[in-house]
Structure formats: structure tokens, C-alpha cells
Amino acid sequence: MNRYGLRIAVPRGTMLGDALDHLDRVGIDTSEVRSNDRKLLFEDAGIVTMRPSDVATYVEAGAADVGITGKDVLMEQRGRDVVELADLGFGPCRIVLASVAGDPDPAVEALRRLGIMRVATKYTGIAGRFFEETGRQVELVKVNGSVELAPLTGLVDAIVDLTATGTTLRENGLVEREEIAFSTARLIVNPAAHRLKAAAVDELRRALLPAAPGA
Ligand SMILES: Nc1ncnc2c1ncn2[C@@H]1O[C@H](COP(=O)(O)OP(=O)(O)OP(=O)(O)O)[C@@H](O)[C@H]1O
Numbered sequence: 001m002n003r004y005g006l007r008i009a010v011p012r013g014t015m016l017g018d019a020l021d022h023l024d025r026v027g028i029d030t031s032e033v034r035s036n037d038r039k040l041l042f043e044d045a046g047i048v049t050m051r052p053s054d055v056a057t058y059v060e061a062g063a064a065d066v067g068i069t070g071k072d073v074l075m076e077q078r079g080r081d082v083v084e085l086a087d088l089g090f091g092p093c094r095i096v097l098a099s100v101a102g103d104p105d106p107a108v109e110a111l112r113r114l115g116i117m118r119v120a121t122k123y124t125g126i127a128g129r130f131f132e133e134t135g136r137q138v139e140l141v142k143v144n145g146s147v148e149l150a151p152l153t154g155l156v157d158a159i160v161d162l163t164a165t166g167t168t169l170r171e172n173g174l175v176e177r178e179e180i181a182f183s184t185a186r187l188i189v190n191p192a193a194h195r196l197k198a199a200a201v202d203e204l205r206r207a208l209l210p211a212a213p214g215a
């Protein structure tokens with residue numbers, strides 16, 4: 001187990017390197033995780049690795065005490081009973097509404113035709129709330145990845161998806177129309193662990209955020 005006595009859920013994929021760098025900096029030895037991309041449970045380091053979208057599931061159930069995942073993931077899974085402790089700052093990306101470059105703005109076009117805009121996304125929660133709050137009627141089409149393909153084939157008028165460098169949108173001839181949310185990696189904690197292991201959780205939070213005001 002690590003020096004904090006906390007089991008930590010760490011996201012594999014895009015955020016893995018930065019998450020492990022942060023944990024190394026606070027005295028958790030992540031070398032075994034770095035050298036093994038098939039193993040998932042690392043007892044000595046107190047680390048469990050998983051898809052970013054599964055982190056809050058483990059933390060909510062107490063199968064991990066704390067976890068690291070994207071704000072976009074937490075916004076999408078809004079009902080989860082976890083406490084957001086800190087913004088770790090890495091993994092910046094945005095959730096945007098985008099459509100084919102050169103086409104009329106799909107929202108304006110849908111209004112003009114008095115039609116319902118069709119929007120593909122894997123973020124049905126975030127997109128649904130966004131269109132509801134902005135008073136627009138849309139039909140959401142759930143896709144699981146490579147969302148950029150959907151408007152190119154005529155499946156939908158627009159997409160709601162994650163963009164970071166903008167390369168994927170550009171390479172597929174799409175342009176951003178509206179920004180919906182900004183995301184970075186967050187530290188979350190199980191509510192019971194937050195109370196029962198308060199000192200350890202606070203020590204880890206402070207160590208991860210040495211420069212933050214009030215940390
Ligand atoms: N440039 C980026 N591209 C993709 N995701 C990023 C980027 N920067 C940060 N992220 C974060 O990483 C998360 C996605 O990670 P990754 O692509 O490794 O997982 P995934 O395969 O989409 O996993 P899941 O199936 O859990 O959604 C995003 O939800 C976001 O919080």
C-alpha cells in the first residue's frame with residue numbers, strides 16, 4: 001500500500017502519464033504501473049487502473065477511496081455520489097458543438113426549417129442538458145466513438161464531442177459552432193472515505209496541489 005493508505009483509481013489512456021507523474025511527485029512509486037500495461041491492480045502502490053469513465057463507479061462504491069478522472073466524465077455521470085476535491089489542471093479539453101465547415105450553422109438552419117436538429121454524441125447527458133437549458137429541441141443519436149464521422153455521412157446535422165488541439169475536427173472538415181464545457185482532470189473521493197480517512201485524504205490533496213491557494 002502507498003504511504004497515504006488510500007486505494008487510488010487511475011485512468012488509463014490519455015490521462016495516464018500525467019496522473020502517474022502527479023502520484024510520483026507525492027511519493028507514490030508508480031514504476032510497476034508504468035512498466036505493465038495489462039495488469040490492473042497494483043497492491044504495493046495502492047493503485048487500480050481503469051477506463052476514465054469507470055473511475056467514479058469504483059470510487060462511489062468504495063472499491064477505491066479516491067480517483068482521478070476528467071471533469072467531462074463527471075459532468076456526464078452527474079448522479080454519482082462522489083466528492084470532487086481538487087482540479088489537478090492537466091488534460092485540458094473542451095466539449096463543443098461542431099458541424100461541417102461551409103454548411104450553414106445547424107442550429108440556425110434547424111430553426112429556419114422549423115425542424116429538429118439531429119446531433120450525434122457519446123455525451124448524451126451533457127448534450128441533453130445543454131440543449132434543454134438553451135431551449136432547443138434536438139434529437140440525440142448516441143454513438144460510441146469516432147463521432148466526427150456522423151455528420152460527414154449525413155447521419156446527423158452536428159456533433160457534440162471533445163476537442164483538445166482541434167486536429168480531429170479540422171482533419172474531418174468540421175468546425176466548432178459553440179463551446180459547451182471546459183474540462184481538466186479532477187481528484188474525487190468516496191463520501192465515507194472523505195469522513196473516515198479525512199487526514200489521509202487531506203494530506204494527499206494538499207500534496208497534489210502544493211501551489212494552490214488555501215491548499
Ligand atoms: N486530447 C484529449 N483527447 C481525448 N481525451 C482527453 C484529451 N485530453 C484530456 N482528455 C481526457 O481523457 C478522457 C478520455 O480518455 P481516453 O481517450 O483515454 O479514454 P476513452 O477511450 O475515451 O475512455 P472511456 O471509454 O472511459 O470514455 C476524456 O474524457 C478527457 O477527460
Ligand SMILES: O=P(O)(O)OC[C@H]1O[C@H](OP(=O)(O)OP(=O)(O)O)[C@H](O)[C@@H]1O
Nearest residue numbers: 145146147161162163164165166167168
Ligand atoms: O482535438 P484533438 O486533439 O484532435 O482531440 C480530440 C479527439 O480526441 C477524442 O477522441 P479519443 O481519442 O478519445 O477517441 P474516441 O473518438 O474513440 O472517443 C475526441 O473524441 C476527438 O476525436
